[in-house]
Structure formats: C-alpha cells, structure tokens
Amino acid sequence: MKMKKSLVAFCLSASLLAVCPTGALADVNFVPQNTTSAPAIPASALQQLTWTPVSQAKSQTTTTATAGQTLNVPGISGPVVAWSVPANIGELTLTLTSEVDKQTSVFAPNVLILDQNLKPSAYFPAEYFTYQEPGVMSADRLEGVMRLTPALGQQKIYVLAFTRDQDLQKTTKLINPAKAYARGAGNAIPDIPDPLARHITDGKLTLKVSTNTSSSILVGPLFGSSGPDAVTVGNTAAPAYSAPAAAPAAAPVAAPAPAVKKEPVLNETESYFNQGIKQAVAKGEIDKALKLLNEAESLGSTSARSTFISSVKGKG
CATH class of the missing domain: 2.60.120.380 (Jelly Rolls)
Structure with missing residues (x-):
C-alpha cells in the first residue's frame, strides 16, 4: 500500500504541467x-x-x-x-x-x-x-x-x-x-x-x-x-451464472493439452527491458514503464516486475 501511494504521488508530480490548461498555470x-x-x-x-x-x-x-x-x-x-x-x-x-x-x-x-x-x-x-x-x-x-x-x-x-x-x-x-x-x-x-x-x-x-x-x-x-471485480452501476445487471452442462457418462474425457513451456528470455533481452523500465520511471513515464513490464513478462522475463517496483520505490 505504501508503494502504491508513493507511485500516485510520483505520477502526479511528474505530470502536473501536462494536465493544467494552457495559460492557466498562474491561476x-x-x-x-x-x-x-x-x-x-x-x-x-x-x-x-x-x-x-x-x-x-x-x-x-x-x-x-x-x-x-x-x-x-x-x-x-x-x-x-x-x-x-x-x-x-x-x-x-x-x-x-x-x-x-x-x-x-x-x-x-x-x-x-x-x-x-x-x-x-x-x-x-x-x-x-x-x-x-x-x-x-x-x-x-x-x-x-x-x-x-x-x-x-x-x-x-x-x-x-x-x-x-x-x-x-x-x-x-x-x-x-x-x-x-x-x-x-x-x-x-x-x-x-x-x-x-x-x-x-x-x-x-x-x-x-x-x-x-x-x-x-x-x-x-x-x-x-x-483487484476486486468492477462494481455494477446504473441499470446494468451482472450476468447470471449458469453451470456447465455435464458431459455424457460414456463420453471419453480428453486429456488436457500439454502446457507450452516458455523459453527463458535471453540475458540481453532481460537487460534491455529492465533498462527501459528504469529510464521510463525516471522520466515519470509510468504508462510506458507498465507497457514495457507487460511486454517483458509476455516474453518470459522474471525480473521486470521487481525492477519496476524497485524503480518506483526509489522515486517515491
């Protein structure tokens, strides 16, 4: 929770000039x-x-x-x-x-x-x-x-x-x-x-x-x-749950498909994404850092998330 609060404060301090209307900064x-x-x-x-x-x-x-x-x-x-x-x-x-x-x-x-x-x-x-x-x-x-x-x-x-x-x-x-x-x-x-x-x-x-x-x-x-599921607002009702139909007793049960094993990400690739995440956080570009984190993890990175969190804590 402390890290999240620090991130919010950091995002804001890096972007105040970006959100104020032109010509209205003094007011x-x-x-x-x-x-x-x-x-x-x-x-x-x-x-x-x-x-x-x-x-x-x-x-x-x-x-x-x-x-x-x-x-x-x-x-x-x-x-x-x-x-x-x-x-x-x-x-x-x-x-x-x-x-x-x-x-x-x-x-x-x-x-x-x-x-x-x-x-x-x-x-x-x-x-x-x-x-x-x-x-x-x-x-x-x-x-x-x-x-x-x-x-x-x-x-x-x-x-x-x-x-x-x-x-x-x-x-x-x-x-x-x-x-x-x-x-x-x-x-x-x-x-x-x-x-x-x-x-x-x-x-x-x-x-x-x-x-x-x-x-x-x-x-x-x-x-x-x-986080928790989104709340229901207005007149929108949550979809009703329906249990899946039971398979016929005589039907053979198919074996689950083997999970595709991800190849470990190359050290050079890991370093590339980690450096990009650090630089984005340092510039206040949190949205860019989050995108790099997602892309790195989709490639099998095991250090991108800890790099992101430590970078944010260092700026908080």
Whole structure:
C-alpha cells in the first residue's frame, strides 16, 4: 500500500504541467489526486446513477436541465452529469467544455474521476476549467483538458461533472465582442467593460474523448487486474451464472493439452527491458514503464516486475 501511494504521488508530480490548461498555470494551484476536497459521495448513490458511455474520438453533449441527474449530496447544487469512458484503449485525453448561453450564464463544472470500482482517483475543481474566448466555430466557454492513464485490468472509468454551492456565488469575466473584433482586425482595443457571466445550475456540457502519449494521472490501483471485480452501476445487471452442462457418462474425457513451456528470455533481452523500465520511471513515464513490464513478462522475463517496483520505490 505504501508503494502504491508513493507511485500516485510520483505520477502526479511528474505530470502536473501536462494536465493544467494552457495559460492557466498562474491561476490553478491544486493537486488533482487529492480528492479530499471533493464532496463526499456515498458509493451507493454513485451506483444508482446512469452513466452515459462516450467512445474514443467521439463527443457527448449533455444539457443538464433536460438530461442531468439528481444526486442529493451536501455541497453539490443542481443536476449532475455522469459519463463512462473506455479504460482499455491506452492513455486518455478528456476535454470538457461548458458553453456560455445567450443569457450570459454558464455552468461552472467540477469533475470527479472514478476508477472502475467507483473509487475517487482525481478531482478537478471549477477553478481548473478556465475561460476560452470564442472562435470561428466555438462560443465563449469554460474548458479544461484532463490527461489520464487507466491502470491495467480496467474496462471503464467514470467521469462525474457537477457544480458546487460556492461556484454559484461567483462569475466569469468574458471578453467584450467589440474588443475581440478589434483584436482580430488589428485595431486599437477599446476601453470598454467586459461582461460577466453568472454561474448557474443549468448548462450545456460537452465531453470529448481521445488518446494521448504524454504523461498523465494514474486512475485505479497499480495492478488493476488483480483487484476486486468492477462494481455494477446504473441499470446494468451482472450476468447470471449458469453451470456447465455435464458431459455424457460414456463420453471419453480428453486429456488436457500439454502446457507450452516458455523459453527463458535471453540475458540481453532481460537487460534491455529492465533498462527501459528504469529510464521510463525516471522520466515519470509510468504508462510506458507498465507497457514495457507487460511486454517483458509476455516474453518470459522474471525480473521486470521487481525492477519496476524497485524503480518506483526509489522515486517515491
């Protein structure tokens, strides 16, 4: 357990710059994997939510007023939005956008990332989602990019978006359209006030899922495949167990196929993977180190796992 905690802290320290939105480093000062500041949500309440799946390279837009769900938890105001994301496609980049509406109002999102057992793994408060000026194909919006590495053995991770009581007391400064036009045309920027968008509980949220190869935050236990089975969420029922049919008494029992014996991995190959694992951990590339570990063990390595663990402990 101590090693796992050290790894989480190490992954985070190596990837903070990678997960903070461009231009917002001076304004955002928090630790995503310190989930103690997030609202405490009972596991039973999370399991009752319906989690909308979002596939790779796809976007899912949700209007909280019509498709939001109720979660009666102190500190959370209004409806919440719940998504599930595939966890077996590699490192993930999640881009969450909250659009400013025509009434100059916006939903200030907070995001809680949960592993496949609905255990909180990262928390991104409203301050993380910073104002982005409108573009040719985009409106005024709050936006944040989250880079995550699901631990091995998971099929899904979960993304919960909500707003808090204290967020509703704040506003977001937008850019005056006249200023934006003047800047785009290369004219002198007029000295006029910028509008303020008030924060509300009804909003339009869009989650986009893609893959990445950069350092990111580990979601879930280090060796996820050896952990407990994923919990059942929403209306998804666990498959019923059916006992295998008994073979006829007269049917001959086939002898089990002999196990294929793996040839021991060559010393040069063992050294190559061990060195690669050490270098990846030293650079904070934990996802790359895990891939090298898997590949080495598939070839018959007996030292790759201990090399990985000792390297992580040395950095923790």
